[in-house]
Amino acid sequence: MDEELLKKFLNYLTVEKGLSRNTLESYERDLRKYALFMRGKKADGIKQADVVSFLGHLAGEGIATPSAARSLAAIRGFHKYLITDGFAQNDPAVNIETPRGWKRLPKTLNSEDVESLLDQPDTTTPIGLRDKAMLELLYATGLRVSELVGLRLQDVNLERGYLVVVGKGSKERAVPMGEAAMAAVRTYLDSARRGLLNSRESDSLFISSQRRQITRQMFWERIKFYTGKAGIAQSISPHTLRHSFATHLLDNGADLRAVQAMLGHSDISTTQIYTHVSRERLRKIHEKHHPRG
Numbered sequence: 001m002d003e004e005l006l007k008k009f010l011n012y013l014t015v016e017k018g019l020s021r022n023t024l025e026s027y028e029r030d031l032r033k034y035a036l037f038m039r040g041k042k043a044d045g046i047k048q049a050d051v052v053s054f055l056g057h058l059a060g061e062g063i064a065t066p067s068a069a070r071s072l073a074a075i076r077g078f079h080k081y082l083i084t085d086g087f088a089q090n091d092p093a094v095n096i097e098t099p100r101g102w103k104r105l106p107k108t109l110n111s112e113d114v115e116s117l118l119d120q121p122d123t124t125t126p127i128g129l130r131d132k133a134m135l136e137l138l139y140a141t142g143l144r145v146s147e148l149v150g151l152r153l154q155d156v157n158l159e160r161g162y163l164v165v166v167g168k169g170s171k172e173r174a175v176p177m178g179e180a181a182m183a184a185v186r187t188y189l190d191s192a193r194r195g196l197l198n199s200r201e202s203d204s205l206f207i208s209s210q211r212r213q214i215t216r217q218m219f220w221e222r223i224k225f226y227t228g229k230a231g232i233a234q235s236i237s238p239h240t241l242r243h244s245f246a247t248h249l250l251d252n253g254a255d256l257r258a259v260q261a262m263l264g265h266s267d268i269s270t271t272q273i274y275t276h277v278s279r280e281r282l283r284k285i286h287e288k289h290h291p292r293g
Contacts, residue, residue, distance in 0.1 A: 005043055006031055009081050030071040031078060043079075044088035049256055051075060051092050055099065068099040097267075108244045113232050114139060117241075120226040126192035127209060131222050133181075133188035134206055134214075137163075138238060140181035142245035142263050144168075145216050145238035151205040158182055167264035175262050 010028055037054045038046055054075075058068045075093050082088035109117070118135050122128035138148055147165045156163045162176050177185070185205075196207040204213035220238055227236050242263070249259050 002043055003035070005082065005087055006035055006078075008085075008087075009078050012081060013077075026070060027074045027077075030074040034071065034075055034078075043082055044090055046079075046090070046092045048092045048096065051096055053256075055096070059099075065099050072096065072098055107234065107236065107240050108247045109232070109234075109236065109240060111248065113230070114241070114244055114248075116230040117223075117226055117232065120229045123187075126195045129184075129188045129192035130196065130206055130214075131226070133184040134219060134222075135226070135241070136181040136184040137177065138241045139245055140178040141165075141175045142242045142259075143175070144242060144264075145219060147264075148238070149206060149214050149216055149219055152203045153205055154203065156185060156205060158186055165264070168266075171264065171266070173261065173264050 009031070010024065013024060013027060034054060037057060038050060041050065051072075055068060055072065058071060063071075072093065079088065079091045079093050083091055118132070118139065121132040121135065123132050134148060137143070138145070141163065143165060144167065147167055151163065151165070155165060156177075158177075161178075161182055162174050164172060164174050166172050193205075193207055196209065196211065198211055200211045202211075202213065206214045206219075208214040208218055216238070223236065223238055246259050246263060249262075250256070
């Protein structure tokens, strides 16, 4: 980010805004940290996702909420100044909410524990085939558990490899499934669903042993059963696989906006929490394996 623009803004604050020395020094510290984070980017090329990423960086450093809010105020003022004085046309901070307390980092499973969990259902039984399909689909798509149990037959397109789901706010989105989930769903449909229905009619995709749509609570109980069977020590819920889906995608280089779309988040700052998890994991790896960690 251009050092000259930063100096112009600080001078503007001194001359025209009459801010106190302490406030000016705080703004300068905040903006220099911001500039360092944005190094290599031109001021007019900074996107909203970049600003949200910087706030996530502050959260990962343990910065207190009031300090983060002050940093965002400085960033807003800086970008507003750039637009007013003709140095930029884009304001990436305009619609970002002021931090009101950092969200707790979501629990996730590592890849090995996910694989172990997905291997637990007994695929020689109809219930096991159903559970295998549900677990694979949950991890492959990052669906909310309410979205998963609410799927209908017509929502799943196995030919094209995606499903259509109606999420929060009645917003519809298409989500790719991946080969493993597609195979598990196809096997369940071919070999288990009709037997679970036992001559009853239903357009629900996943059927319980009571011959009706499986409920969230039923599926949660199945996950707890398979967690114990896999020997996974931590307590997990269906949402843990959603968290793991997002974190593992980001760990492997997925674009934040793409993950936002797949999760059905209306605000990218909600998706941003998963980058904190990725950074925290990297920090722990560094501490464990670096000779001076």
